[in-house]
Amino acid sequence: MKNSDSNCLGFKGAYQEIETPIFCNEAKSEHGISVRHSKMLTNNELRFRMNAEDGSAYIRTVTTKESQGWQNAHYHKYLKETYLVEKGWIGYVEKLNDKIVFKKFKSGELFTTIPLVAHNIYMPANSVIHTVKHSANKELTETDWFGDGDDCKQIHTAISKRSFKEVDYDGFPTTEKPEKPVKQELYNEAYRHFDTLIWQVPAWSSALFAAVIAIIGAVFGIDSESVFFSEFIPQNVLVSILLLFFGLFTLALSYALYRFRWHQSNVKPWGGRLISPQFFLQLLVSVEAAILLVGALVFLSIELTYPVSVIIALIAGISTYYEAKLLTKTKADSHTGFSESSDHGFSFTSDVIKQKGS
Known part of the structure; x- marks a missing residue:
């Protein structure tokens, strides 16, 4: 086992009798899965990524008491992003039907964006979210992330002029409202x-x-x-x-x-x-x-x-x-x-x- 694998892969709690490890090089060369972790310069949040060659990905985003703020406004042509708040809360803004819409999501809540709708995420201190990127277009040769459109600029202007208050962020985004938690029918x-x-x-x-x-x-x-x-x-x-x-x-x-x-x-x-x-x-x-x-x-x-x-x-x-x-x-x-x-x-x-x- 290489030192890099030994340090980055967690084997504690692994069941030797039912699984064998797949190391980073094999995951990338054989299965098209790579990992990339970084500290963002925009708000100092920490991102821990697992990316696939087909454009799908998983990201765990963490903020500490020293890091908070907005991410970068962007949209996707094909990708959808499902956000799940693990700890704390997040703010969400999108440009929809010529209106800037602000929302807030608390721990345990989730939502999914839709393509071609510009949006941005506010990460307060001491928060954790999971993001799953899915529904990628495998024929797209460029990265499906665009931050240069007019809608993105309008979002940037809106968040720079507006003072942030938690009360302003209540409800679901109007793009894809998740279903309410329901008990499955007793007799379907x-x-x-x-x-x-x-x-x-x-x-x-x-x-x-x-x-x-x-x-x-x-x-x-x-x-x-x-x-x-x-x-x-x-x-x-x-x-x-x-x-x-x-x-x-x-x-x-x-x-x-x-x-x-x-x-x-x-x-x-x-x-x-x-x-x-x-x-x-x-x-x-x-x-x-x-x-x-x-x-x-x-x-x-x-x-x-x-x-x-x-x-x-x-x-x-x-x-x-x-x-x-x-x-x-x-x-x-x-x-x-x-x-x-x-x-x-x-x-x-x-x-x-x-x-x-x-």
């Missing part, structure tokens, strides 16, 4: 979609079950000595085929219900209760499938002791497997904050979106 659209399907499957299954019973009743209402039954297919065989087909179809519905429950838990974990209303819905569909399958054997006059035992064991095993998988999954999700999706990796499932900005 995706959750409600799967919830609808989960309740519909047992309804479909029960309707199908009733229809099959009605069809069987109609079949037995026909004379078993009729030409159709005597020449084509025996009455009991036809009924058995119907019961077998719809029994397997209902079993497939049971699996579909399980998958809907699985995907719903990716949107919002259901809490890991051992017995839930959905468990009884799942059990209902599985029992209906079992009754239809046993009925198919009954009408074939098959000795039932062994087959029925197998079917009951199969349904019980499948139901137990479904519930165990869901229970294990939701407990794991509650510990990690993420939920596993069998098709698309992982998706975040936090209940609250925290974005302070109002």
Whole structure:
């Protein structure tokens, strides 16, 4: 390890078993990431930068009790800058619709500028902000920072004539007002979609079950000595085929219900209760499938002791497997904050979106 790397890279708290260091030279040559730190001559603030070749960057800006004042007024053609106040507060000014607008942001608040709007930042003493530059135009050959326009000159004139008072800086910039912190909907659209399907499957299954019973009743209402039954297919065989087909179809519905429950838990974990209303819905569909399958054997006059035992064991095993998988999954999700999706990796499932900005 070079001395320069040893001095500038922080390895305290690093987890040797899950990460290896990327040194400054490799970061720049292989990944286009460089660091640049400096003390600004305009207001003596300290800037600690990490820059990417595509124009995006992160900057931590710090002022001490000896450093405060305005930065340089500027605008970007494509870049956006997201500012987050870590400590203290900052003043903000922009030229918008021929008006000079002053704002103030306190610790924990954030906002984002938009391109072609000239702006400037006032850094009081003992403040810290984070700035993320993003949405760069990769085809732009020059640095996307311009401080020579008329709007920038007007901002410079405005701040030089105006005495600074904290009360003058209240609210959000009118360029891109961040959303208010909101609690994520308890049941969002995706959750409600799967919830609808989960309740519909047992309804479909029960309707199908009733229809099959009605069809069987109609079949037995026909004379078993009729030409159709005597020449084509025996009455009991036809009924058995119907019961077998719809029994397997209902079993497939049971699996579909399980998958809907699985995907719903990716949107919002259901809490890991051992017995839930959905468990009884799942059990209902599985029992209906079992009754239809046993009925198919009954009408074939098959000795039932062994087959029925197998079917009951199969349904019980499948139901137990479904519930165990869901229970294990939701407990794991509650510990990690993420939920596993069998098709698309992982998706975040936090209940609250925290974005302070109002």
